[in-house]
Amino acid sequence: MMSAPTYTVTSILSDPYVMKKDGEGYKGFLVDVLDKVAESVGFKYNIRLSKDGKYGSLYSNGQWSGMIGEVVRREADIGLGDVIITRERQRVVDFSKPYLSQGLRLLVKKPRRYDPGLGFLLQPFSVDLWFYILLALLLVAILFVIIGRFNPFEWRQVASDKDPRGARHSFGLRESFMFVFSTITLQGYRETPRSLAGRVLAVSWFIFIFFTVVAYIGAATAFLSAGEEMPSLPFEDLEDIIDGGEVQIGMVRHGSTFHTFRKSNVDMYQRVADYVEMRDSFVNTSAEGIERVRSSHGNFVMVTESLAAEYYAERKPCDLMLHGKNHFSQGLALFTPIGSGLKQKIDDALLSLREDGTIHMLKRKWWKGFCGPAVNARQPTKKAVQVSIRRLTAPFLLLLVGAILAVVVLLGEIVFRKLRQ
Numbered sequence: 001m002m003s004a005p006t007y008t009v010t011s012i013l014s015d016p017y018v019m020k021k022d023g024e025g026y027k028g029f030l031v032d033v034l035d036k037v038a039e040s041v042g043f044k045y046n047i048r049l050s051k052d053g054k055y056g057s058l059y060s061n062g063q064w065s066g067m068i069g070e071v072v073r074r075e076a077d078i079g080l081g082d083v084i085i086t087r088e089r090q091r092v093v094d095f096s097k098p099y100l101s102q103g104l105r106l107l108v109k110k111p112r113r114y115d116p117g118l119g120f121l122l123q124p125f126s127v128d129l130w131f132y133i134l135l136a137l138l139l140v141a142i143l144f145v146i147i148g149r150f151n152p153f154e155w156r157q158v159a160s161d162k163d164p165r166g167a168r169h170s171f172g173l174r175e176s177f178m179f180v181f182s183t184i185t186l187q188g189y190r191e192t193p194r195s196l197a198g199r200v201l202a203v204s205w206f207i208f209i210f211f212t213v214v215a216y217i218g219a220a221t222a223f224l225s226a227g228e229e230m231p232s233l234p235f236e237d238l239e240d241i242i243d244g245g246e247v248q249i250g251m252v253r254h255g256s257t258f259h260t261f262r263k264s265n266v267d268m269y270q271r272v273a274d275y276v277e278m279r280d281s282f283v284n285t286s287a288e289g290i291e292r293v294r295s296s297h298g299n300f301v302m303v304t305e306s307l308a309a310e311y312y313a314e315r316k317p318c319d320l321m322l323h324g325k326n327h328f329s330q331g332l333a334l335f336t337p338i339g340s341g342l343k344q345k346i347d348d349a350l351l352s353l354r355e356d357g358t359i360h361m362l363k364r365k366w367w368k369g370f371c372g373p374a375v376n377a378r379q380p381t382k383k384a385v386q387v388s389i390r391r392l393t394a395p396f397l398l399l400l401v402g403a404i405l406a407v408v409v410l411l412g413e414i415v416f417r418k419l420r421q
Contacts (some may be wrong), residue, residue, distance in 0.1 A: 006044040007342075009034065010067045010076035012053060016311055016366040017082045029366040031078050031128070033099060033350075036358060037334075040349040041342075047080065055083055057254070068093060068296040071337055078342065080337040084256055093335040094343040097350050099359060100307060103326030104257060105303040107309040109293050110321045111233055119186035124219030126386045132214065136399060139179055140205055143403055144198065147410055153195040171198065184209050197410035204402020211395035219387045233298075235325035239268055242275050242303070249275060249303040250289045253282035257303055261330050269327075272303075294319055305330070307367075314369025 017030040026047050056068025056079075064072050067079045070136045072092050122130065146156045148171025171179070171193065182189045183205065193199050220291050232242070241247045249272065251258040261273040276282065281300070283289040289302040290312055302309075306326060313320045334350075336342040353359050389396070395397055 004043050004418050006046065007077035008075070009045045009047045009078045009080050010050050010070045011047050011080040012055060012067060014082050014308075018080065029362055030099075030350070032362050033353065033359070034078075034080055034334075036353055037346055037349040040352065041345045045078065048076075055081060055256070056089065058088055061418060064092060068335070071335060072321075074337050077340065078337065078346075082308070082332050083335065084305075085331045085333050087254070089335070092338070094338050094340065095331075095333040095335045096343055097347045098331030098333045099350055100332045100363065102305050102307040102330055102332065103330050104260070104303055104330075105306040105309050105322045105324045105326060106324040107239070107290070107293055107295060107304050107312065107320055108233065108323045109298050109301075111298065120223065123223050124216050124387060126351075126388045129387060129389045129392065132389055132396065133240075136208065136396065137184065140196050140201065140399070141177045141180040143406065144171050144179060144193070145173050147193065147195060147198045147201065147406065148176065151195040151197055151410055151413055153413055154193065154198060156384060158194060180205070184212075186213065194409075195413060197406045197413055200409055201402060201406035204406070207402070208399040212392065215387050215392060219385075222385070233323060238272050238303075238327075242268075242271055246299070248279055248281040248296075248300045250281050250283050250292060250300055251276050252289065252304075253284055255316065257305070261303075264328075276389050290320070307332075311367050311369075313366060314371050316370050318371035353370075 011026070011030075013019060018026055018028045021027050022232050050067045050070060052065055053067030055065035056064055058064055063069065067076070067081055067083065068089055070076045071079045079093065086097065089095070125133070154171055171191075175191075179189050179191075179382075186209075193202050235241050235247065241249060244252070251261075258276065261276075264270065264273075267278065283292060283302075283352045286302075286304060286308065289304065292300045293302050301323075306322065306341070309320075309322050313322055334346055336346070350359075370381065
């Protein structure tokens with residue numbers, strides 16, 4: 001009986017694909033996959049890390065570095081890692097069927113909720129709207145004073161012996177302001193205007209109050225609901241970032257991600273590559289990029305493989321998430337020397353593992369973290385919008401018309417009283 005062959009496997013440390021055990025040996029998603037493949041095909045293996053710690057890129061002299069180079073030179077029989085299938089690499093090694101597929105996604109810092117404190121009471125309306133409401137309140141109160149002072153049909157004409165409450169000057173300065181403040185807060189009031197001019201102004205003021213209060217309650221409800229959801233980001237995807245120009249886009253220097261964007265024929269992807277180069281927002285490693293995302297307060301995002309981004313978003317301190325859409329669908333695969341005969345056997349084993357759900361279960365095992373499934377999901381967010389003066393233009397115009405009409409009626413009542421006398 002022939003003994004099972006032993007193959008040399010070159011790899012690179014990359015969470016959660018291949019990681020060192022506490023003692024000797026390696027663990028991770030791909031180690032588990034390789035165990036299943038080896039059991040199915042019938043071979044043994046020894047894992048050793050790539051000498052230069054790289055995935056593999058083509059030098060100007062035509063030589064390959066990293067794991068790709070070691071397999072090309074047949075220093076290793078199998079390449080094991082989160083290696084992306086590219087045309088250049090496919091010319092020099094035999095890639096297996098993809099064990100997983102991914103795209104390029106934005107890894108961003110999760111927007112933080114904040115407690116505005118007492119400022120929440122002012123948030124539903126914009127600053128200019130609050131100013132105009134206060135101005136309207138003051139002007140209407142002053143107009144009530146003018147009507148109460150000059151209108152011959154107001155309360156000041158009531159004899160004191162007929163009004164034990166002392167309401168002869170119920171629409172003086174103090175009383176007018178109390179009437180306006182009590183009505184805008186939907187409280188009761190002691191007296192209403194007796195004159196036609198005062199009643200016209202009061203009706204106009206009540207209509208204005210109705211629309212203003214309804215708008216405030218609606219906006220406040222929206223802010224309360226939005227406070228329970230994840231706050232929205234100021235951009236949807238790469239194009240918004242480029243147009244805004246305030247957020248840096250990070251990519252690994254000399255990495256396959258930047259190379260993919262640079263060689264694309266799509267204009268938007270070319271603009272992304274130019275944007276990264278102009279701002280020199282490269283990082284030397286993915287780990288460095290992730291730390292910059294965490295410490296940037298939202299001003300730095302990282303374009304990286306969606307599977308890696310998903311893994312880090314599931315790890316504590318749960319401050320990262322995926323955002324935007326997938327770009328450039330990519331396949332991850334094992335690889336062997338061209339013509340070695342291992343490719344077909346590995347393909348059959350991987351196909352079987354995908355069909356019986358083993359690949360899916362292993363992915364769940366190694367990607368499942370502590371932050372919950374919603375961390376990297378694109379959830380629709382509720383966005384609360386402040387009410388501006390433009391949205392309440394109609395009530396302000398109605399109040400203005402009512403105030404003008406009240407002044408006209410006031411003049412008419414004065415003239416009418418003088419004619420009767």
